[in-house]
Amino acid sequence: MDQTPRKDLISLSNGGAHIPPPKSTEVVLDEDSYTEAISEIIKRDYFPSLKTLEAQHGYLDALSTRDPILLRDATRKLAEINTPMRKTPAATPIILRTPRGGEWDTPVSTRTSTSTRITSATPPEKKYDINLSLDAFQAKYTSEDNASYPLIMCGQILNFDS
Numbered sequence: 001m002d003q004t005p006r007k008d009l010i011s012l013s014n015g016g017a018h019i020p021p022p023k024s025t026e027v028v029l030d031e032d033s034y035t036e037a038i039s040e041i042i043k044r045d046y047f048p049s050l051k052t053l054e055a056q057h058g059y060l061d062a063l064s065t066r067d068p069i070l071l072r073d074a075t076r077k078l079a080e081i082n083t084p085m086r087k088t089p090a091a092t093p094i095i096l097r098t099p100r101g102g103e104w105d106t107p108v109s110t111r112t113s114t115s116t117r118i119t120s121a122t123p124p125e126k127k128y129d130i131n132l133s134l135d136a137f138q139a140k141y142t143s144e145d146n147a148s149y150p151l152i153m154c155g156q157i158l159n160f161d162s
Contacts, residue, residue: 026142029128034143037128041137044130055081 029037043050055078062070128141 026147027128027140028144028147029141031143031145033127034141037126037130037137037141038134040130041132041134045134052078052081 055074059071059074059078062074128137130137132140
């Protein structure tokens with residue numbers, strides 16, 4: 001066997017052990033982001049009915065409180081989950097004549113109340129992609145703790161040998 005030292009390994013001063021340097025190909029995420037992403041991927045891939053169960057639980061909670069706003073929101077969320085999404089949008093139906101209001105029709109208000117107004121606040125942009133499988137995500141991303149582990153181990157080995 002060839003005993004020549006390899007340049008891609010870190011060698012100790014006594015020449016006894018060779019340690020591979022830490023790899024930095026992974027994107028390092030803060031602990032909260034990493035944990036949140038892993039949780040979302042696990043829920044999606046391993047517990048697909050969890051979203052439905054959470055919506056049903058929210059609906060039952062809204063029923064018990066008898067709050068009409070909570071009940072409306074819970075019903076809407078449950079309907080969105082139970083309704084399959086279409087792959088292509090439906091065609092707009094053709095209306096042959098324009099509907100006209102009669103003199104006795106109730107005028108429609110153009111103002112919206114503050115309780116029904118929908119705010120379009122954009123969620124903060126995430127620093128990671130959760131459309132990956134769990135294996136692909138863990139191959140691409142790592143947490144701060146996981147990234148610091150090889151450096152800590154190198155330090156421990158160097159301290160142990162000296």
